[in-house]
Amino acid sequence: MSQLIQNGHTILTVRAHLLGRHLDLKRLGHLEVLATNPLVAPIGEHAHAVLFRSGAVVLFGVDAAQEAAFIEEIRPFVRDPLLQPEHEDLTILIDPIRPEGLERDRLVLMNTELARLQVVADILGKSVLLADQEARVAHAFDRIEPLAERLRRHGRGVSHADTLIRHIGEALAIQQNMVGRGEIGDKPEVIWERPDLERLFLNLEAEYEIRERQLALERKLTLINDTAGTLLDLLQSKRSLRVEWYIVILIVVEIALTLYELFFRGAGH
Known part of the structure; x- marks a missing residue:
């Protein structure tokens, strides 16, 4: 029942x-x-x-x-x-x-007045949202950890920027769900109309560790963003260096062709 x-x-x-x-x-x-x-x-x-x-x-x-x-x-x-x-x-x-x-x-x-039910629902709604975000962040960690380990062992990360951009996009999407739609850090509007329910809200918020879970997720998301951003910067620096070498090689080839042409013109005279 x-x-x-x-x-x-x-x-x-x-x-x-x-x-x-x-x-x-x-x-x-x-x-x-x-x-x-x-x-x-x-x-x-x-x-x-x-x-x-x-x-x-x-x-x-x-x-x-x-x-x-x-x-x-x-x-x-x-x-x-x-x-x-x-x-x-x-x-x-x-x-x-x-x-x-x-x-x-x-x-x-x-009692079961609507305002009380709204306060309870606010906490439970945030709790299930956080549970989902925690699972998403754990999955994101599992995917990005090997990249960081590869960088530590071999001095290089990934060869495709798309992979890193997807990691950054996933982290931003999680933050959007928590802060934008989930309003995890906000009090429900009913509290402003019924301040007598604030103690109930704060007690439930503490029992379900809403703020602690939010802060833990934010720290992990920051680490994911920093790791992906660092790997992306290294990849772009590597590509920039490669382009610079291409330019140097082209200049050397052009100089060599010019000298070759001058040499044979001089030899012909």
Whole structure:
């Protein structure tokens, strides 16, 4: 069950998905909107979906059939869908008496008002996005590490600039997803309207290590960019040196031809 009553308290299940690189919210005009920034849409009578431009969708109190139907409904509006979508689950206990925050393996909330769900969804959406970016960066490291090792052992990197440019492009794309669409370092707009929810947001942000993961990714992306940039500079310097040698050889050949011509002209006279 996605929602049940236990010892007089409501237990709500939450699942966050990262479906692709971008979700076109402007084309979801057919959905009923309960709140914006982030967008909240109802599913059935009691369930909710929170949707993000980053491609993340967070579902509250949705059963398996509703989840499958809703994802299928919005799939046409997902750009660059992931072959293996990231997902993360969370259980919420609704208790107006206990302090809000993570308690063992579940989150305690005072109630299920939309603003609170938006704060929770913001963190879960960022968490699944970071998980995807972490996998992409790890893959990028695996590809660029042999190039750096080749430079260390043999004093040369790659012979084609296209390979290095692709590495730089991948790093820039990851940064764009995190900072641009994912807004990893930003607070959700609902916090500015509801400052009383900032403590909940900060607690969740710390529990999911959002900022720490972001900083770790930025350091790795900087290293990838620096490595690829250094190898590209070396490759271009090598090509420039090769062009200079070609010019020198052409000059020498031209001088030799001139001397040859002068010699035979002089010998003919």
